[in-house]
Amino acid sequence: MGIGHVCVIGGNRYFGKRLIQRLLDAGVRVTVVNRGSSAPPTGTEHLVADRDDEASLAAALGERSFDAVVDQVCYTPRQAEIARRVFAGRTGRYVMTSTVEVYEHQDSAGLVSEEAVDPRTVAVDLTLPWDDTRFREANYGEGKRQAEAVFAAEPAFPYAAVRVAHVLGGADDFTGRLDHYAERVRAGEPIAVPPVNRTATYVYVEEIAAFLDWALRADFTGPVNAAAHGRLGTADICAAVTGAIGGTARFEVASGGLSPFSFTRSYGMDNSRAEQLGFRFSDSSEWLARAVAETVGTRGAEV
Structure with missing residues (x-):
């Protein structure tokens, strides 16, 4: 898929800033949305908004629309609900950065595939204290599972969840x-x-940035594991x-x-789906x- 304008929510450090630089180098217009605590890379448009505040996020976006969105900081189903409503009709594709921690209950000696956690079957509980930082940190994997489930249950746009292995480098x-x-x-x-x-399984910092760049341009939907071999x-x-x-x-x-x-x-995560879709991990x-x-x-x- 050709992309001319991408919105990046948060994540303008570590592999997030590498993703942004890749997009800029490819001539893509990049809009970064964050709370303003850190400046995004030079060459991007910067919008300051609290993604937990639906009115704030919608006001900051104004009339903007995007070819794709990559959400680097979606940790709870409440945040996913807000994003689904605000970006409905604004984007042709939505990529959420998820985590290997969604498999915290799948203790297998082998490599775990995406089917082990189907977000369409995950129960969402918006009454839990997701706004409490300590609760959110203690329930990181559950928060990501339920966030995925929100997007999967009533997709407002083509959606993918990249389940990222532990990142090194x-x-x-x-x-x-x-x-x-x-x-x-x-x-x-x-x-x-x-x-x-x-x-x-792990993934190199440069490789996960490349994978997210690839995922933004692809057309698959649903969860995909992102991990190197070995x-x-x-x-x-x-x-x-x-x-x-x-x-x-x-x-x-x-x-x-x-x-x-x-x-x-x-x-350990099985990366077969990503490779069948066309990405080759090291x-x-x-x-x-x-x-x-x-x-x-x-x-x-x-x-």
């Missing part, structure tokens, strides 16, 4: 998860892992960390206080060392 990785490992390696402190440490465990990630900064990773079995990317359940072995070095290799003087 970039000096601007703000999550602190790789830094956690680097700090412990440098200090000689143990890395806490569960008795049975499960693997997960599952990784804590030891694989720590090997990349020590390869970037030196030292030795020392593991310690624990029942709580686990290190990031140390899982008691599998977080293998994590192709970029893991580079991705980790981009993050922890730039922070040695800061730790």
Whole structure:
């Protein structure tokens, strides 16, 4: 699908800003909507609005319409309800950035496919305290599931949900998860892992930006998994960390206080649907060392 004007809601940092730059480089007009706490990349149109306030969002958009929208910050069914109403008749396509966490109840040794969580069968409860930050954070996966369900139940436009794997890479990785490992390696402190440490699928920061760009131009609907080939465990990630900064990773079995990317359940996603639709993912072995070095290799003087 050809796109001339794209609206990006939030997400103008990390892989979101990479997506925006890709669009700008391709000559696409980009309008960024956020609360004004951070400026979007140069070359975009900036609209300030509270996406939780329907009147505010509609007023900021005015009479604008878009070829496609990518929603980087839809965390609850209430936010999805507002977006569905406000953007109805304004866009030809809507892509919501979802998460691997929608599969938090699907503990499988294999790779989980999209059919494991069909948003058309997910119950939506708008009475839950979705506006409470602590509740929303504690129910992140459920919030994303119900947001997907809102769009799927009564689609006001062609809609896709990109279920993003854990993202690695970039000096601007703000999550602190790789830094956690680097700090412990440098200090000689143990890395806490569960008795049975499960693997997960991941995606490189540049690749998820490319995937979202591709998804905006595609015409499929419904959920799609976005993950590189090749599952990784804590030891694989720590090997990349020590390869970037030196030292030795020392593991310690624990029942709580686990290190990031140390899982008691599998977080592996099957990317077959995306590949059948035409996107070719890399293998994590192709970029893991580079991705980790981009993050922890730039922070040695800061730790």
